[in-house]
Amino acid sequence: MSEYWLLIVSAVFVNNIVLARYLGNCPFLGVSTRMDTATGMGMAVIFVTTLATAITWFVRKSLLEPMGLEYLQTIAFILVIATLVQLVEMFLQKSIPALYRALGIFLPLITTNCAVLGTAVLAVENEDFNFMEGLVFAFASGVGFSLALVLLTGIRERCAVAPIPKHLQGMPVGLATAGLLALAFLGFIGMVH
Amino acid sequence: MGVAKEFTKGLWKEVPPFRLVLGLCPTLAVTTAAENGLGMGLATTFVLVCSNFIVSLLRSIIPSKVRIAAYIVVIASFVVIVELTMQAYFYPLYKVLGIFIPLIVVNCIILGRAEAFASKNGPVLSIADGLGMGLGFTLSLTFLGALRELLGSGTIFKHAVLGPSFEPFAIMLKPPGAFICLGLILATMNLISTRKS
């Protein structure tokens, strides 16, 4: 059990997918201006990341590795993720319209969110996790993304009313804020080996 | 005339990571040195040009419902080609760029150009667009990489520039430095743009 906890702490704080691994930066800076969209995006990413990692794990272990086609991993994974996202979107629209209204508009954006593909590649190839570990890692990475996104949004919502020099308004100060946030997360280094 | 326009817009007016604030992950992650930025930029440019070309050729036969999936397959194929080629001939760079090479496939710039430009224009214009955007992206990454390398290691393209008495800002090579450097560049570009107009 404890290794799963370590995995979670590591993925959420120490090697935060956005602030330490540089993944998912476009939505991180793009949707961090309003709290309600930020939480919606966060939830959607957690959901899709976990699902995508689970499926790509099987694609890699049961399809690509036995056939010796590891070099096709990128194309196979992205095809799976793109299809998955679209299927999830259709499924939600039909079966859980309430959830679709809350997350729907974020789903198409997630296809090109490198946090999803990145997490899958990290879990399946680089770290070579077993299935459970991969699932926990993916979930925790999604949580880490949401945490970073919500933190940044909270700060940027307050920044929006602060007197900021004109040329720094918007994205520049958002990036500087993200930098300070990343600096704070550097403090977690060494917590988990 | 049109080709030149499509080409040059990517160099300043719509230069991807700075103006459109797209493709940030590789922009931030691999720009610890000018060389890495250049390599990533060129790899992305290759994929961008090729995928723009193919997508513009296929644009009339792809049904709109599987449009995104089809574009992604095209892009991913070129990414795999880049991946294999780099592994074969530029192994150290391949190692440094690591996971960000497969992630070229989800670089919003590439899918964005495929969707926004190549799917509506002919092959020649699409190539010009891809080339311009790609070069803009490459220059941006190289510039950011050079800046971070200079501040973080005191070198540019591995040539010592600042001399031994310079104490490098190690933080510039870490995520905080990446965010803050990019933020300052954006602010400077805003300043220049308003001065111009």
Next chain:
Amino acid sequence: MLSAILAIGGLGLFAGIGLAVASKVFYVYVDPKIVAVEEALPGANCGGCGFPGCSGAAEAIAMGKADPTICVGGGPDTHAAVAAILGIEVKEVEPEIARPGCYYGPQEADLKYVYDGLNDCRAAMLLNGGAKLCPVGCLGLGSCVKACPFGALSMGDDGLPVVNASLCTGCGTCERVCPKHIITLTSNSRRVTQEYTLDQCSAPCQRTCPAGIDIPAYIDAAGRGDYLEAVRIIKEKNPFPLVCGRICVHPCENECRRNLLDEPVAINPIKRFVADYEMKSGSRIPIEKAPATGKRVAVIGGGAEGLTTAFFLARLGHEPTVVEGKSHLGGLLRTIIPDARLPKDVLDWEIQGILEAGVTAQTNKKLGRDVSIQGLLDDGYDAVFVATGGWDSQMTDGLPTQPVQALPGVQLLVNLTFAHMAGNAPAVGGDAMIVGGGNASIDAALLLKELGAQHVHVVFRSPREEAPFKDEEIQAAEAQGVIFHFRSAITRMFGKGAELTHVEVASLENYVPGETLQQLHAKAALQQIPVQTLITGAGRFPELIYAPVYELRGEGDQQEAVRTDRWETVVPYAGPFAEEDVGIFRPGEATSDYKAVVEAIGAGRRGAISVHKRLLGEEVVAPPGMIRRTTTVLNVDRLEPLSPQPREKMPALSPAEQLANPKAEVELGFTEEQVRREAQRCLRCGLICYRRTVQEPESLAKSA
């Protein structure tokens, strides 16, 4: 090589089939109308419609749950486009526009402290309500400007928001973000129905005006030389500027802050000048009106009050008809004000203006003789408003020998007594009730018993111990079967056709002034007492709204409201001068015979608003926080040193000229120069702000 083709091709096949199957299995019909409507909406997601964003509104509109006109941000063009998509007709909506309600920016106003925090009003508000001493003043940090989705607001040099009227769509986003609620939407209807409340800036003069005219605004307009704008501002509260400009008792001038310095601003003469200016111009300014509602209202009484009610009902989009017993409109204005003070041609011009604003008049139609309440209701009027006036017209008609049934089941005590003296008193069947009447009421109660009433009720506002009788008298009357209701008020009457059936009486035992009937009702049940004859002790009929009762018939979706021949009365909401809010004949306002035309005008406008609310199905109550005579309002009791400037003298006929021509108007009215000078004496007061540096007349003349 084959395995690669098979693997990726297989994945592609799988994905393609998956998507193809899913697009069938999970196919959701999206109404193309929703998409089309959403595209037609502005997409600003301002929330002015009350739905979550434009997509929410689009869905509601397409489903028929909302009207195409709910998009306030888009304006008439959007409404037309949306209606065209849905294939329905678009109803006209009243244009709204944001109005910043503060006149002194942070540089000019008194401050409690210097604020140097986040550049946002809502943040500044957290620090003891903001830096301004004034509790309702604009904080000047521009939250509204940042929030405006249409870019219609900007910050002026004086630190106050400026509205670009051509861009403002009236979406109300600014109103929702302003922590002081000082920037508000205004439309014709909102301005006409406005009462001054504690959470807005008001000057002493305008709070005192019984009609509620925005005095600083019209003086400001007159000072700028925009006389017709001044008339427009006045007519939002008072349709009689010519009349009031001549004969108003102007309580406003008593409260003018200039009293602390020298003499009050000549508020009323300025009003007279701008009104005369309009009359002399020969044409009338256009009167802004709300979109037509199709509701018809009969107003009984063609005096100042009735005409005012009719005028404002017309401005609120209804179709008013004034029913006047005499051959001429104008009531007491015509009968008792001498020509030397109010020339008849001036009065005629003013009344003609009211009629042209959309008021129909029927003269020589006397209530109780030519028309009746139930007759008007049967004619299809949606409400009848009784504004029979200060002095009961029947008394001025000469002594009646037969009491006339003006209102169903209601008689004046004085008429009943006269008829009894003349030996013509009718037999009173059923149950009777007497309201008010002081000492006479016990005698009247016994008279009613004598005339055959079964039960006789006496309703008093005062408690038993304060009643104007000895306790023995009360006990004696009670012994004879008279039922007393002390500390009670009549809140409603119910009837059917020409009959009064019962009366609703509220006990005021636990009543706190300012409470509404509903709040009182929550404390104690209202009593419904069967009564066929109601005698009022006051010398006049109260203002009352007679409205038909609707009954729900049918089941479920088929249910519809059907008009019956039953009716009920609604008491107009009390104005700021009433001491109590509940019931007819409220102390402090309605029981008084109107001493001044401006009070009748105020009551007339509130009557119109009450009818309007009733017709919209809203509760007829005063706006929350309305400033009353008893309300303590922040004010100043001394002024910073200002140079005194004497009040302009009213030019008038000399005594010799008056004798030579007794019908000629004595007061001649200000000249334009006098108005400019006088307007410039105005301190443009707010709650506590006022103009501390008075412009010199010369510079003013230049700028004009």
Next chain:
Amino acid sequence: MRDLVKMVVVLTVICSASGLVLSYVNEATKEPREYQLLKYVKGPSIKAVLPEGYENDPITDKIVFKMGTDEKGHPVEKTIFPAKKGGKIVALAYDSAAPGYHGNIAVMIGVDLEGKLTGVSIMTHTETPGLGARVEEPQFTQQFAGLTLSEELNLSTRGGRIDGISGATLSSNGVVNAVRQALEQFPKIKEEVL
């Protein structure tokens, strides 16, 4: 229905075409990729363990043959990197692995034709940083040079000549075991190579 079929067909065709192209690229880049991989992953270790003075590129001259089977019975490929001087093989480098404290420790050994170790280098491991990971340090790996498969090739606690890392006996022993396993294969390898 028509467009559904079209959807499936187009996607399948594009994917198959992509698979075709990629498999070609894969074939074309296979050789250089393997070379680069060996050069950058094993190259430094090979260089470290072989005696100085060889004249060839051991990676280019690598010798691959099948030797033994794994648990499932599949043949295992063994890659040997020979060092040549004057055209003649003077030493061999090859890798081996044995479990340490946490996971396998992969080592590269260099051995001359007499079976004497010329060097040992740790390629990959997942030992505890600061403890077991110290087996990477030259002070530890240099002790192996010159030893043969004998009692001497053991930790000093077991009567050998190798001083283990204090506090990391299992890790140290893992390295020794990996080296011993490699040397145990030496006679067979020598036979194959020469």
